[in-house]
Amino acid sequence: MSRIDELISQFAPSGVRHVELHQVASYSDTRVDAKELDKTNFVGVDNLLPDKGGKTDANYEPNTDRLTAYAPGDVLLGNIRPYLKKVWLATNAGGCSGDVLAIRIREDERRALTPEFLYYVLSSDTFFAYNMQHAKGAKMPRGSKPAILKYVVPIPPVEVQHEIVRVLDSFRALEAELEAELEAELEARQVQHSYYWNALLTPRTSWRRTTLGQIAEVFDGPHATPRKTATGPWYLSISSLENGRFNLASSAHIGEDQYETWVRRVAPRLGDTMFSYETRLGQAAYWDRDEPAALGRRMGLLRPKESEVDPRFLTLAYLGPELQSLIRTKTVSGGTVDRIPIANMASWPISIPSIPEQRRIVNVLDSFDALMNDLSSSLPAERNARRTQYEYYRDKLLTFEKAVV
Template identity: 25%
Template sequence: MSKLDKLLRELCPNGVEYKRIGDFAMCFPGATPKTTHPEYWENGTIPWMSSGEVNQEEVTFTEKKITQKGYDETSTKMVPVGTVVIALAGQGKTRGKVAITRIPLCTNQSLCAIVVDETVISKYLFHYLRSQYARIREISSGDGTRGGLNLKMIKAYVVPVPPIEVQEEIVRILDSYTEKIDELIQNLMTEITARNTQYGYYRDKLLKAETNAHKYKLGEIATVTKLAGFEFTNYVTYSENGNIIALRGLNVKNGRLDLHDVKYVDKSDFSKLERSKLHIGDMLFTYVGTVGQVAIVEEEDKYYLAPNVALIRCDKEVLLPQYMKYYFQTTQFWDKQIRRLLQSSSMQNIPMEKIRKFEIAVPPLDVQNRIVNVLDNFEKICADLNIGLPAEIEARQKQYEYYRDKLLTFAETGNTILSRAEQSRAEQSRAEQSRAEQSRAEQSTD
């Protein structure tokens, strides 16, 4: 018999009492000082938490800070360490997510701070409310994407409140799971970093200028261009759906295309955008903001150029696009060309005429092919690790969620403080949770 089973038998022989959050906790929102008042924000020292920062889960920092004046002249309140915070609103999946604070801070009005009394351990409540994410979103007002929670809903939400000793043991068990997940992430990240360092070393060694390599200025062997401002303003129409993607700077990362966040341009005037149509083998180069990211286009009739990204279309009888991509990622190319240009500029950008003057050492095509094949294989190993990381973490996360939900499901005591209607809703909620657990168990077995 486990320690938890023993505690439940000894301390909860007749079940566990269910209480509304408002019966054992203070619940209050924050506020946002006016951004039009710089004296509320400039050189601020008080951490100010925004809705999206619940994704930290354990909040150890905030992106923004407010001044004492900003705090004094708004209704935001200081939230003590160990407070459970839940997002009342937010885009996408934010609404209903919970976090626990590890520093004193204040919050915006779209967050509800839940400060528990001595009958509840805040970390226990944190774990429980994480298990209730789907249910909490269901009770939100409004439709699925624009709905919102409010203080009344949070205070009325019913949770099981076992004795403190039981809560402590549940927290210990669940924290051990999350610690193992954190350790796994750290180990895998260390492995990925080591592989990427090794890959970078061999890439730089392979791409050092050979004696039989010919040096060209990029403009001599490639077309270098961009989408003009008037073209974007007059002819480009962004939309959230479609088939033709405008590749922006955020879509070009670490040598490949990142299509997690894309804009479509199907309704644009393509007759005026022929120059920015992208073809297989075209290389993209970010020249504003995050400068120097590259990626190769590998599909036809799917992509157009967006602002702040340069198109480099090389003469394939002289230079292979993949070789060019790898060359642009080498340490020596960065140190001698990109970084030097950025240091001499007051803005993080490189003009087209400077890009055309980049020097590139080009060996014969057969040598380029051999180098590309070696680096492609090495890059695939690194990519497989990057794919394996989220898959392994997801598997461990599902395991944590399964045991969390099992641990946080209790028989209800007859001495409940809830009304009959509330008891019925609570029983229905637990029945739904039980069915979900059974479904997850069956999927795990499959």
């Protein structure tokens, strides 16, 4: 038998009182002058953090002279878009905007109900599901204040409340510790990745000096924007460039009727490197598909001469320290945007190793990328698994048999 079971058996053997929230708490009915508030004690709905993240300091001032006051121990709820799960247990006194509800335990119930226990009840997924069920409005749903006060809450003996709060606090602390460890591991790997990236792509004296035009053809993309469609050949825009590869989730399509006209100058082929020469300067990506695609505006293309350079290495070299330094040096400031003078790029100097060494570097950096991707995907997966586990145990701990009246 757990400690909580022992306490329930001792203090509530016949079950636990269940009441509607309005029987033990109410909305704050006190007010505070705006001049008494600052960024640390004014709470607007924007500085309540989603997913039960508490609050951060406000970045704007109140827009009314008098506001609802809150006190230590009040539970503050964001009342716009309840699905964002914005909730905070107040640790200080202050004031909140009209879109934040300050729920305060009634004076005559403070011996029977602790603020910490009420916070856990009102930050449960069960409560937020109830709140959304009764919310009003489609685009910007708001919680129903009357319905919130009708939410049924358990009131176990305070000894049980204290033990449940202790267990849930410990669980949250362990969750935060694990998350910090995972993020520290990811940060360490990122530092390591950056070190090897620069070390492997920094030219050595044994590398051959040549020009970009000697190892690749340089093409300029279109200077207009096509009509986008839901299907058809890929339209590879600047926004789809991401860490040396294309994020096709950020790409669009162009219709078959436009395709032939659009790609008249150049159509991307498997193995090409595409880059931005106006916005997001220095970004490039490798095209790893053998299917129709169209080059977006303000995009350039490098087509490798495969006897001179490995196609994947060309993309890495573009993103490496030598060419990135040239990009910073040769970028021309324009009226509204800076740009790379693409017409001169063929003459840019570049150093490259032998083809076997290029392929070795590609394999090493691809392995690092795979490791980084695994870590980057495992962090949110581990976080979600922990939160799911936490919510499961929270619901278990907050579920009690009703007392027979």
